[in-house]
Amino acid sequence: MSAAxxxxxxxxxxxxxxxxxxxxxxxxxxxxxxxxxxxxxTALDDGxxxxxxxxxxxxxxxxxxxxxxxxxQERACVAPPMVLIGEMGSALGTVTGSSLDWHDAxxxxxxxxxxxxxxxxxxxxxxxxxxxxxxxxxLLREMAKRDLDRRNLHQCVNFFSRAQPLGDRRGRxxxxxxxxxxxxxxxxxxxxxxxVVLSTAPHPLDERAAWSPSGIEVEIRDVGxxxxxxxARGFRDQSARALDQTRxxxx
Amino acid sequence: MSARWxxxxxxxxxxxxxxxxxxxxxxxxxxxGWSAVVAAGGRLRIVDVDGxxxxxxxxxxxxxxxxxxxxxxxxxxxxxxYLTTGSRLLTVNGDELMVIVADTCGRHDTMGxxxxxxxNVVRYGTHTRHEHTCRNVFxxxxxxxxxxxxxxxxxxxxxxxxxxxxxxxLSFEEGISAPGKYVELQATRDTLVLISNCPQLNNPCNxxxxxxxxxVRWDRAAVDALDTPAPVA
Numbered sequence: 104m105s106a107a108x109x110x111x112x113x114x115x116x117x118x119x120x121x122x123x124x125x126x127x128x129x130x131x132x133x134x135x136x137x138x139x140x141x142x143x144x145t146a147l148d149d150g151x152x153x154x155x156x157x158x159x160x161x162x163x164x165x166x167x168x169x170x171x172x173x174x175x176q177e178r179a180c181v182a183p184p185m186v187l188i189g190e191m192g193s194a195l196g197t198v199t200g201s202s203l204d205w206h207d208a209x210x211x212x213x214x215x216x217x218x219x220x221x222x223x224x225x226x227x228x229x230x231x232x233x234x235x236x237x238x239x240x241x242l243l244r245e246m247a248k249r250d251l252d253r254r255n256l257h258q259c260v261n262f263f264s265r266a267q268p269l270g271d272r273r274g275r276x277x278x279x280x281x282x283x284x285x286x287x288x289x290x291x292x293x294x295x296x297x298x299v300v301l302s303t304a305p306h307p308l309d310e311r312a313a314w315s316p317s318g319i320e321v322e323i324r325d326v327g328x329x330x331x332x333x334x335a336r337g338f339r340d341q342s343a344r345a346l347d348q349t350r351x352x353x354x
Numbered sequence: 355m356s357a358r359w360x361x362x363x364x365x366x367x368x369x370x371x372x373x374x375x376x377x378x379x380x381x382x383x384x385x386x387g388w389s390a391v392v393a394a395g396g397r398l399r400i401v402d403v404d405g406x407x408x409x410x411x412x413x414x415x416x417x418x419x420x421x422x423x424x425x426x427x428x429x430x431x432x433x434x435x436y437l438t439t440g441s442r443l444l445t446v447n448g449d450e451l452m453v454i455v456a457d458t459c460g461r462h463d464t465m466g467x468x469x470x471x472x473x474n475v476v477r478y479g480t481h482t483r484h485e486h487t488c489r490n491v492f493x494x495x496x497x498x499x500x501x502x503x504x505x506x507x508x509x510x511x512x513x514x515x516x517x518x519x520x521x522x523x524l525s526f527e528e529g530i531s532a533p534g535k536y537v538e539l540q541a542t543r544d545t546l547v548l549i550s551n552c553p554q555l556n557n558p559c560n561x562x563x564x565x566x567x568x569x570v571r572w573d574r575a576a577v578d579a580l581d582t583p584a585p586v587a
Contacts, residue, residue: 170467179524192472211426274435
């Protein structure tokens with residue numbers, strides 16, 4: 104955690120968290136983030152990746168729609184102060200801050216087969232709780248606890264990761280190894296009661312020789328709802344309209 | 355012109371299949387939907403009749419529809435965000451559904467998603483809330499095949515130009531297709547295809563004027579005949 108002390112803390116981060124716990128490397132976690140709270144993820148080691156799915160808990164099966172999120176705000180990645188837009192056109196959450204200006208939104212999550220191919224067989228019997236499990240396994244497991252299944256799967260955000268578009272004729276991507284360092288953070292404010300399902304397994308383009316995912320710290324704080332002068336409203340007209348649609352949702 | 359607005363000309367490829375041997379050959383008006391199973395070994399050609407017409411498409415393993423097309427699996431397996439000749443369409447489980455075997459346009463999008471009433475409001479304003487969209491077409495097609503909103507994920511936008519830049523911009527830009535350009539896919543396994551001939555009026559994906567497309571479908575026999583040399587007279 105030495106790098107953490109060298110990075111600026113967000114001045115908006117005040118008061119004790121409602122919840123503070125860690126998710127180990129290669130683990131999975133889910134929580135309904137209440138409207139008016141924010142979730143802060145902090146990387147505990149270098150090279151973190153957090154494959155994250157979002158659902159509108161009160162209007163399931165509505166889920167995050169990344170193509171709509173990206174094209175509406177004309178961005179190929181997720182960064183503050185973008186809103187994350189659901190299938191019904193409202194902002195489900197807002198990225199209110201981050202020490203990084205790029206979080207991958209193009210690559211999806213890693214599957215069992217890819218984990219086995221890259222880092223070999225692993226099982227509970229041989230490796231106990233250090234066994235290497237994929238994001239697919241972790242996400243589906245957390246979803247199943249809430250009666251959601253593979254039909255509810257959708258394109259995830261990979262917080263802390265970057266696959267760099269090369270701008271060539273084929274639109275090739277190059278994975279940036281260790282885009283994030285220990286102490287990097289991102290904060291997501293809930294605009295609805297937001298089901299967050301996440302996995303700390305490696306990014307699907309991570310081909311580093313060693314299985315080296317990072318654990319994360321998760322903290323939840325009261326932050327209130329987006330005000331009229333919220334930075335997301337000033338980002339793009341589309342971001343403001345998505346927040347307007349959330350207000351319509353609550354009508 | 356920047357490379358990001360160009361097709362990969364080296365990927366352009368024509369097909370030798372003739373519509374005479376097809377099992378289906380239809381013209382789909384703008385705003386309409388079409389669906390069918392393309393049998394393993396068979397092919398599907400989509401023709402941009404008047405040019406610059408966006409065509410939204412979803413793909414499913416016909417035997418197990420939860421094994422459906424995944425834009426992200428397709429992109430990471432190939433390391434490329436645009437589709438053209440040689441691109442393999444993969445499912446959420448990494449299985450190959452179809453391969454693009456011919457393409458005279460050179461570039462297709464799979465990151466921009468389908469238009470919907472709700473996101474039209476976000477993108478263009480509340481006056482567009484009741485305009486026709488691809489998502490409405492897909493919902494109707496899904497119902498026809500006993501599927502629901504949960505089965506609708508992120509599609510391919512054929513003939514649609516959505517450049518992704520090194521600076522992190524993603525936007526719908528003027529099309530690079532032209533009248534008569536086509537893309538042809540060969541099914542690796544029986545594949546259910548849903549197509550919405552995009553009715554969007556608010557961005558350049560249809561050149562602000564949605565137009566018809568032609569859909570031609572062949573079974574395996576016609577494709578196999580193509581590969582068999584004609585007997586010497």
